[in-house]
Amino acid sequence: MRRFGIATFALVLTVILGFGTLYAQRTVVIWEPEGYGLEAVKGLVEDLSGVKLDIHEFSYGDLRSKLQTTLLARDPEVAPDVVMIDSIWLGEFVEGGYLADLTDVVAPIAKTWFKAFREGSQWPPSSGRYYGLWYDTDVRATFYWPDLLKKAGVNPGNLLYWDTFIKACQKLKTELSDEGIGACWLDMAGSWAPDFEFFPYLWQEGGKILVKKNGKFYPAFNSEAGVKALKFLVDRVKSGIDPQTETFWGNDFAKKKWAVYPHGNWASSESRFPGTTPDEREKMIAVLPLPVSEPGKVPVTLAGGWIMSIPAIVKDKAPERFKEAVKVMKTFLRADVMTKYYAALARVPVRSDVDKEELSKSIEFFDFYMKMASVARTRPAIPQWSQVSDAIFQAMSDAVFKGIDPKVALDRAAEKVKRILGW
Amino acid sequence: MIEQQKKLREYWDGDFKEMINKKSQRGSHFGTPRLSRSLIPYAFVFPTVAVLLFIEAFPFFWNIWISLNDVRTTNIMRGYPFVGLKNYMELFKDPMFYHSLHVSLYFVLGSIVGQFMLGLLIALIFNKYEGLARFFRPIFVIPWLLSALIIGYSWIWMYNYNFGLINTILRMIGLKPIKWLNDVKMAVWALVIANVWRGTPFTMLFLESSLKNIPKELYEAARVDGASGWQIFFYITLQLLRPALTINFILVTMWTFNLFDTILVMTQGGPADATMTTAMYMYNNAFKYGLFGYGAAITLVMLIINAALAAVYFKTIGRENIS
Numbered sequence: 068m069r070r071f072g073i074a075t076f077a078l079v080l081t082v083i084l085g086f087g088t089l090y091a092q093r094t095v096v097i098w099e100p101e102g103y104g105l106e107a108v109k110g111l112v113e114d115l116s117g118v119k120l121d122i123h124e125f126s127y128g129d130l131r132s133k134l135q136t137t138l139l140a141r142d143p144e145v146a147p148d149v150v151m152i153d154s155i156w157l158g159e160f161v162e163g164g165y166l167a168d169l170t171d172v173v174a175p176i177a178k179t180w181f182k183a184f185r186e187g188s189q190w191p192p193s194s195g196r197y198y199g200l201w202y203d204t205d206v207r208a209t210f211y212w213p214d215l216l217k218k219a220g221v222n223p224g225n226l227l228y229w230d231t232f233i234k235a236c237q238k239l240k241t242e243l244s245d246e247g248i249g250a251c252w253l254d255m256a257g258s259w260a261p262d263f264e265f266f267p268y269l270w271q272e273g274g275k276i277l278v279k280k281n282g283k284f285y286p287a288f289n290s291e292a293g294v295k296a297l298k299f300l301v302d303r304v305k306s307g308i309d310p311q312t313e314t315f316w317g318n319d320f321a322k323k324k325w326a327v328y329p330h331g332n333w334a335s336s337e338s339r340f341p342g343t344t345p346d347e348r349e350k351m352i353a354v355l356p357l358p359v360s361e362p363g364k365v366p367v368t369l370a371g372g373w374i375m376s377i378p379a380i381v382k383d384k385a386p387e388r389f390k391e392a393v394k395v396m397k398t399f400l401r402a403d404v405m406t407k408y409y410a411a412l413a414r415v416p417v418r419s420d421v422d423k424e425e426l427s428k429s430i431e432f433f434d435f436y437m438k439m440a441s442v443a444r445t446r447p448a449i450p451q452w453s454q455v456s457d458a459i460f461q462a463m464s465d466a467v468f469k470g471i472d473p474k475v476a477l478d479r480a481a482e483k484v485k486r487i488l489g490w
Numbered sequence: 491m492i493e494q495q496k497k498l499r500e501y502w503d504g505d506f507k508e509m510i511n512k513k514s515q516r517g518s519h520f521g522t523p524r525l526s527r528s529l530i531p532y533a534f535v536f537p538t539v540a541v542l543l544f545i546e547a548f549p550f551f552w553n554i555w556i557s558l559n560d561v562r563t564t565n566i567m568r569g570y571p572f573v574g575l576k577n578y579m580e581l582f583k584d585p586m587f588y589h590s591l592h593v594s595l596y597f598v599l600g601s602i603v604g605q606f607m608l609g610l611l612i613a614l615i616f617n618k619y620e621g622l623a624r625f626f627r628p629i630f631v632i633p634w635l636l637s638a639l640i641i642g643y644s645w646i647w648m649y650n651y652n653f654g655l656i657n658t659i660l661r662m663i664g665l666k667p668i669k670w671l672n673d674v675k676m677a678v679w680a681l682v683i684a685n686v687w688r689g690t691p692f693t694m695l696f697l698e699s700s701l702k703n704i705p706k707e708l709y710e711a712a713r714v715d716g717a718s719g720w721q722i723f724f725y726i727t728l729q730l731l732r733p734a735l736t737i738n739f740i741l742v743t744m745w746t747f748n749l750f751d752t753i754l755v756m757t758q759g760g761p762a763d764a765t766m767t768t769a770m771y772m773y774n775n776a777f778k779y780g781l782f783g784y785g786a787a788i789t790l791v792m793l794i795i796n797a798a799l800a801a802v803y804f805k806t807i808g809r810e811n812i813s
Binding site (some may be wrong): 135164249255310312464470 | 778
């Protein structure tokens with residue numbers, strides 16, 4: 068009887084442990100930036116893939132350093148299975164050996180992605196080698212409060228061209244400054260400033276940030292187009308638009324502290340206008356493409372976003388976990404799942420085959436954002452990108468704050484970038 | 491008495507030797523009794539020394555090693571090349587490094603002077619009016635207890651050109667608003683003000699505790715001798731505060747020179763690198779650009795500067811006290 072009891076106990080224990088191990092194996096750990104919100108489709112992905120998910124959030128800076136230090140340990144036990152990386156980290160993470168080559172997994176799926184995001188998920192760019200896939204994007208545009216413009220007697224159409232944009236801002240400043248309302252936001256708050264104030268205008272004028280020369284990247288932003296784009300920035304400052312060195316990422320715009328706000332699409336999102344519906348937001352604020360130098364020029368926008376990937380260490384040392392991670396990633400990359408995610412978080416899609424009808428109900432200015440995303444351009448995600456971006460930001464700062472001639476400032480930055488790129 | 495001590499000594503020696511012999515018979519690793527006796531103290535301190543070496547010395551020497559290699563985020567897993575003093579050579583040719591030292595000089599000097607003046611003034615008032623101190627001391631200490639990030643964000647809001655608290659007050663009293671963080675010349679002083687606000691409570695508490703240790707009799711004697719208030723302050727208070735001042739200056743200098751989190755939140759070194767301190771530049775290189783070798787070289791140069799400044803303080807302010 069006693070032996071029977073012991074045997075039963077051992078059997079039950081084995082079954083419990085067995086299920087426990089099974090359960091543990093089928094939990095995929097995901098690391099994402101704070102507020103990214105994959106949690107919104109967690110249940111759906113779990114149901115569709117049959118895999119339990121454990122999603123961890125980290126602040127922007129923490130995510131990068133934590134990923135690097137964790138993956139450096141070369142221990143799959145501590146590494147996450149699926150990671151979200153900022154699209155501008157791609158080159159650095161691939162060159163450093165942190166990410167797995169996922170060409171076989173994502174190349175067949177990527178066909179419906181907009182060109183910029185499909186190519187931006189490859190390293191080297193347009194090489195056909197995928198290390199993940201772009202999951203969402205954001206676009207830059209000019210947001211404004213129609214009632215404030217009306218009050219100041221400014222026609223919104225004036226925000227479409229460089230010269231009329233400057234005049235409109237001057238008028239808004241005159242009319243609204245007494246009420247403590249800023250006229251036109253001009254972001255000079257950090258190394259991201261070129262994303263808003265330089266690159267879109269450089270591209271619009273036919274310029275490029277970097278070009279390939281003898282197989283290496285070479286600075287091209289100091290071209291005629293670059294000088295023209297930087298002059299537009301200097302002209303705005305000279306006309307009385309104050310460059311802002313601190314940013315509140317659209318929260319100040321939502322509180323009506325600014326009449327015109329050229330920034331990312333988050334400026335119109337529910338997170339900035341809590342408790343409002345997309346319809347209500349569309350009635351309150353309006354959006355236009357970034358201004359162009361003259362009629363006939365096509366407005367260009369810069370698109371950022373996050374890439375879903377899998378660490379190399381998981382592929383190399385934990386093949387079973389890699390299989391699970393791939394299964395989860397493929398589920399996340401389904402059009403219906405991405406539609407649900409975009410709808411829940413009001414994010415801009417990176418692919419054409421999403422359910423547009425559903426999304427137009429849940430994302431304000433959806434058609435406009437889709438149009439912008441389809442023609443958006445992305446930054447070159449080279450490993451030295453943060454240094455290159457800082458050098459360009461320094462040129463902008465020198466021109467704006469120290470009065471240095473735009474051509475001289477850009478040439479100096481180009482010299483610095485040449486050294487950074489190993490020329 | 492001496493005879494008694496001799497007996498006691500013989501007894502202990504004998505007992506000890508017996509113990510060692512017994513241990514040796516059991517296969518103890520102790521050698522001769524003399525050797526084992528001399529090893530025992532080292533055995534006791536060994537764990538502490540080992541932990542200290544691991545925590546303090548290892549990262550220090552590792553940092554030196556990293557500074558002699560071209561370590562980057564892109565090659566740290568694949569193997570990085572030894573470059574000798576190349577990182578240091580590049581650093582000493584880097585105009586931004588010299589610019590950052592220049593900015594740090596203003597930032598550290600401004601912070602020290604501000605914290606010292608305000609801290610000493612408040613400490614003197616609190617030392618004289620105990621009732622006032624009991625009420626205000628806990629309030630004044632709050633900035634010191636706050637995290638650098640909270641302080642940074644709070645000051646960003648207060649400094650905002652359009653709707654910040656300070657400019658709103660300036661407008662209300664008919665003055666022109668100031669571009670606190672948007673102006674190349676003003677930004678570093680805006681940071682100094684925020685840092686002084688945060689650091690003053692430390693100086694205040696530090697000096698107040700030292701003021702309480704100055705004997706009252708000295709002041710009474712000086713007054714009897716006809717010394718004026720200023721003379722008492724300069725020749726008694728300040729002189730007797732010198733040890734505390736030396737330590738305070740060293741700590742404030744090091745903390746301010748190494749400070750980067752508040753700057754990272756408030757200006758990120760801008761506008762136009764006007765607030766790019768050496769610590770901020772080190773942070774950018776090591777963690778933003780992923781150039782760990784170059785960042786480590788900057789850290790070591792910062793360490794040498796900190797040590798040199800501490801030596802200068804000891805040689806000047808703290809000289810008499812040390813002697």
